[in-house]
Amino acid sequence: xxxxxxxxxxxxxxxxxxxxxxxxxxxxxxxxxxxxxxxxxxxxxxxxxxxxxxxxxxxxxxxxxxxxxxxxxxxxxxxxxxxxxxxxxxxxxxxxxxxxxxxxxxxxxxxxxxxxxxxxxxxxxxxxxxxxxxxxxxxxxxxxxxxxxxxxxxxxxxxxxxxxxxxxxxxxxxxxxxxxxxxxxxxxxxxxxxxxxxxxxxxxxxxxxxxxxxxxxxxxxxxxxxxxxxxxxxxxxxxxxxxxxxxxxxxxxxxxxxxxxxxxxxxxxxxxxxxxxxxxxxxxxxxxxxxxxxxxxxxxxxxxxxxxxxxxxxxxxxxxxxxxxxxxxxxxxxxxxxxxxxxxxxxxxxxxxxxxxxxxxxxxxxxxxxxxxxxxxxxxxxxxxxxxxxxxxxxxxxxxxxxxxxxxx
Numbered sequence: 001x002x003x004x005x006x007x008x009x010x011x012x013x014x015x016x017x018x019x020x021x022x023x024x025x026x027x028x029x030x031x032x033x034x035x036x037x038x039x040x041x042x043x044x045x046x047x048x049x050x051x052x053x054x055x056x057x058x059x060x061x062x063x064x065x066x067x068x069x070x071x072x073x074x075x076x077x078x079x080x081x082x083x084x085x086x087x088x089x090x091x092x093x094x095x096x097x098x099x100x101x102x103x104x105x106x107x108x109x110x111x112x113x114x115x116x117x118x119x120x121x122x123x124x125x126x127x128x129x130x131x132x133x134x135x136x137x138x139x140x141x142x143x144x145x146x147x148x149x150x151x152x153x154x155x156x157x158x159x160x161x162x163x164x165x166x167x168x169x170x171x172x173x174x175x176x177x178x179x180x181x182x183x184x185x186x187x188x189x190x191x192x193x194x195x196x197x198x199x200x201x202x203x204x205x206x207x208x209x210x211x212x213x214x215x216x217x218x219x220x221x222x223x224x225x226x227x228x229x230x231x232x233x234x235x236x237x238x239x240x241x242x243x244x245x246x247x248x249x250x251x252x253x254x255x256x257x258x259x260x261x262x263x264x265x266x267x268x269x270x271x272x273x274x275x276x277x278x279x280x281x282x283x284x285x286x287x288x289x290x291x292x293x294x295x296x297x298x299x300x301x302x303x304x305x306x307x308x309x310x311x312x313x314x315x316x317x318x319x320x321x322x323x324x325x326x327x328x329x330x331x332x333x334x335x336x337x338x339x340x341x342x343x344x345x346x347x348x349x350x351x352x353x354x355x356x357x358x359x360x361x362x363x364x365x366x367x368x369x370x371x372x373x374x375x376x377x378x379x380x381x382x383x384x385x386x387x388x389x390x391x392x393x394x395x396x397x398x399x400x401x402x403x404x405x406x407x408x409x
Contacts, residue, residue, distance in 0.1 A: 009062075010066060010068045010072075013069060014069070014072060016052065017293075017298070017301065020045075021046070022042075022289075022293045023038075023042075024038035024042045029150070033396075035150055036146055036388065037388070039292070039295075039300070040385070046063060046301070047063055047297075047303065049306065065302070069298070074261075078260060079246070079291045080145060080292060082243070082246035083268065083281070085264065085268020085270075086272050086277060086280060086284065089273045090270070100161055103161065103348060106333075107352050108138065111322065111323065111330060112136065113133065115132045116129045116130055117129075117133075128366070131380075132319065135355070135359045135383075136322060136323050137173050137176055138173025139166045139355065140359070140388075141167055142261065142295060143388065148351070157344060158335075158345075161335065169352065171202050171258065175201075206266075209249070209266050210269065213269070213270035214266075214269070214270045217267055218270060222274065239279070242284075245267045245271070246264045247264075249266050249267040250263040310374055312375055316383060323383055323387050324387065332346050333349070335349060343398065346398060347399065350395040360381075364377075
């Protein structure tokens with residue numbers, strides 16, 4: 001049970017994280033650097049392993065990654081993905097669905113295989129190698145959405161494919177995480193049939209969730225819209241109903257074993273084609289001003305800089321190289337072939353580089369079960385941090401280069 005005494009310090013901690021992170025994000029944007037890098041740096045500096053832990057408030061650290069703080073983090077992810085879904089209609093998904101499936105599948109298999117295989121070549125135990133490969137497999141959907149939104153490129157052809165690929169990638173990543181948990185419990189590799197069953201089950205659940213949202217949510221929100229449509233109260237009710245639908249679909253996604261943010265994305269996509277889409281999009285966009293800095297600041301707050309002393313430098317550089325190039329190879333190359341456009345394909349590959357929430361969970365799971373050492377865990381955390389810096393820089397540079405070429409022509 002969360003008491004008032006628990007809530008107040010946590011809310012203060014959120015403000016301490018959000019406001020400076022927003023400022024750092026603006027500074028980064030001013031110098032042509034992705035805002036999320038500023039948000040993450042703010043989280044590192046003000047997190048519990050740095051200033052947030054050194055300064056006391058109510059006889060406790062100013063910033064704590066407690067259950068309430070992490071619950072707000074999940075809420076932030078839900079709002080961001082709901083907002084992203086509002087930019088993509090179901091009919092648009094049908095046009096890029098096969099491409100997203102192919103690119104997403106390759107974008108998971110290649111990092112998983114390379115991470116595992118090269119770790120084995122380094123003499124690392126197979127279970128540790130499996131955790132490393134799984135940590136590298138899933139892209140951060142929230143990062144991809146935020147970067148594209150910041151660049152104003154979410155409605156481009158490659159932006160549409162990238163977001164839907166990242167969602168598909170997330171579903172596959174969770175299926176892999178389920179398989180990893182089975183491996184940890186049994187201490188043996190599952191059969192191919194078991195892995196295929198888990199992957200197929202996750203994909204079918206995602207399709208069922210999306211179709212249910214597309215069929216039901218517009219009807220529910222429109223039913224609310226026809227009730228006193230001219231009053232201020234009614235306008236607020238529509239927005240509240242739409243946002244409530246995002247949390248409802250997130251809850252359903254969690255219940256059936258999917259990532260809650262995938263459910264929020266489905267809710268947004270379901271409402272993207274409705275008459276109220278513009279109004280809802282504006283409302284949720286305003287919420288993102290606070291939630292986006294907070295989400296990435298919390299990612300930064302997970303990083304304990306003092307653990308840099310535990311990092312195996314050679315292994316870090318190798319895994320980071322795998323993390324970057326495996327997504328370019330796994331997602332970028334298939335995208336180039338399918339789109340018949342090198343620049344657009346590479347941009348999809350760059351956009352898939354950033355790892356985030358699922359990667360942290362996978363690495364944390366490996367540490368909690370005693371499979372990976374503190375050194376390997378620290379190495380993986382800094383690899384995740386490295387992808388958060390490298391991915392946005394490459395994607396921003398690629399779009400900027402394309403704009404320069406277009407203007408010169």
